[in-house]
Amino acid sequence: MVNGRGLLTFASQPVVVATGVTVGPLEEKKSPFAKYADKQYEDERCGLKTNEQAHARMMEEAVKIALSKVDKTPADAQFLLIGDLVNEMTPSNFAAGTVGIPYMGMFSACATSVSTLLTAALLTEAGMADLVIAGSASQHNAIERQFRYPLQYGSQKGATAQWTATAAGAAAVTPYIAGAPVITCGTVGVVTDLGMTDPLNMGAAMAPAAADTFKRHLDGHGKTLEDYDLVMTGDLGKIGFELFKTLLDRWEYNVSHTFRDAGAEYYGKHPEFLAGASGSGCSASVYFSEVYDKLLAGQYKRVLLIATGSLMSPLSYQQGETIPCIAHAVEIEMK
Amino acid sequence: MDEKKYQQLEQQLTPKPAYLKNCLAAFITGGFVCLIGQFVALFYITFFDFTERTASNPTVATMIFFAMLLTGFGVYKKFAQFAGAGSAVPITGFGNAVVSSAIEHRSEGYVLGVGGNMFKLAGSVILYGVFSAFAVALIKSILVALGVISW
Known part of the structure; x- marks a missing residue:
């Protein structure tokens, strides 16, 4: 059904059957949302060598957590739609490589959470999937260096400046089942x-x-x-x-x-x-x-x-x- | 909504920078950094064989060393958020720019990472600093040659 420019209606009622969220150490201390997360890391780099590796790890774990909540493994999912802000989205690419789910990287900058969720719903609506993972992530250190100054560079920021969150979120989308948000x-x-x-x-x-x-x-x-x-x-x-x-x-x-x-x-x-x-x-x-x-x-x-x-x-x-x-x-x- | 109208609205709703507070903070912190520098210079003059003129080189090196330590411990960034120009203008700001870039690019190795990126921010300061020193020296040399002023 064509219903206008950019408008999507999902008649088959795909659902978000489970979600997985991971957050960094600063978020755990300072964010009221951290208590809703599934996993909080004690180290900004998750004990790994680089910030970018930690970025990939957080995304990967969010995907696995979402799947584990419905007793599934990455082998059960048909599509993985994730994205991030690093050049060429390497953290998402590495995370996708580790979980091994057929993958399309999607970039809508900080709107990727919803663009991937919409695409996951579309794949489900089309009857081409019964389990799709959507999501996005960011890691403070990796993103700040990409867009701004080195982390330890002392520059005064004004009231309008924002702080890149270290967090990842993934959602598992399936055809309609009762009791899950549609x-x-x-x-x-x-x-x-x-x-x-x-x-x-x-x-x-x-x-x-x-x-x-x-x-x-x-x-x-x-x-x-x-x-x-x-x-x-x-x-x-x-x-x-x-x-x-x-x-x-x-x-x-x-x-x-x-x-x-x-x-x-x-x-x-x-x-x-x-x-x-x-x-x-x-x-x-x-x-x-x-x-x-x-x-x-x-x-x-x-x-x-x-x-x-x-x-x-x-x-x-x-x-x-x-x-x-x-x-x-x-x-x-x-x- | 057209661009002009939106920009007006944005200007109305965006809080203005606290210019007076920022100026005061920069004046006090910048002065404080220079005061420390003065003590370092006096230290070199008193305890070593330096004159007021020759003490400037070791003083600058020492101040950059302090900035390096503070940058490494993550303190300089916090100081800068309060101090603004007070931390950016003195030589310590230059040191911070170099060291922060070096730390940032450590993960890409010593040659392509640290070596290639250390002067990413400070490079402009060096280029335009050297060039303006050259231009000023040239003007002065010409004026001296014309007999307008003397060295």
Whole structure:
């Protein structure tokens, strides 16, 4: 059924049957979300030689944990759809190599949690899979060096800067079974670029993309804000989240409704993290832990998750380009 | 929404940097770093055979050594978040830029990693520092040759 630009409806009701989330040591200490995670590492490098190896290990373990919860092993899964932010996504590639599941690496920057989940639902909907793993990860040290300065370089960061989270999240998607949250529909984002150029203020760059996808999702699927118990953006951070809500307010949506942003809440009230968390592990680790648990517990009936990603590279911003941004939305419902 | 309107909105909602507080912090911390440098220079003049002019080289090396230690222990970064320009402008900031790059690229080996990337950030400082010193010296030499000023 064709139902509009970028709009997806899953009539067969694929479900998220289990999730796996791993977080780093700093997150365990400072993040209120760490207690929902399945595994907390005591070492940022997971006892391995490089940050990139640790990055791959965290993703790999998240995948294995998700599978183990439904008594499955990697050999039972038909597809693995994961991604990250490192050049050529080597951590995901190595993780995929270790688990040995047929793999497509997917890049939507920090929106990869939702783009992989939507694709997993599509494969299930098409009847081509009965177990697909979707997910994404980020590791602070590996990502900071990729996009910014060396870790120990002393540069003063402003209030808009975000902290890349060390976390990974994976979701196991299967055809409908009772008692698991259903992926009912989704909306693929359009690249939105309103001329923002500051890589230390990505929330402001991403907010219009999130607002655009939100509006397209509600209009396209004929939903109203009251249909949701929770609308949660990915990693807009404190300032980007305010901008997002201001944009929705101008379109006359009632923003007092339950809106949350995973990045803004990620490190609780700790001021040293400035605007909050970012990274492709940020939304994945919150959506697939706290939000998923609350769906299972019946605390949330229907949620709209809008993961946001800024699609720039160090090269593009050094060449003076603006920051193109994307936001993908997925609607999950507990029947 | 068009770009201009959004940029205005973004400006309104983004908190302004605390310029006065940052200036004060930079002034005090930068001055403090220089005060330590002064003590180091006095140490070399008092206990070794250095004059005020020749003490600058060992002083600079010592200050960079301090910055190196603090960078390695992860302290310099925290100091810099508070100090801002106060930690970036003195020679210790230069030391931090070199050492942090070296530590960062250790995992790629000593040649392609440490050697190839150590001056990634500090390279610009060296290039433009040397070039501006050359330009200033050239101007002064010309002025001296014309008899406008003397050495």
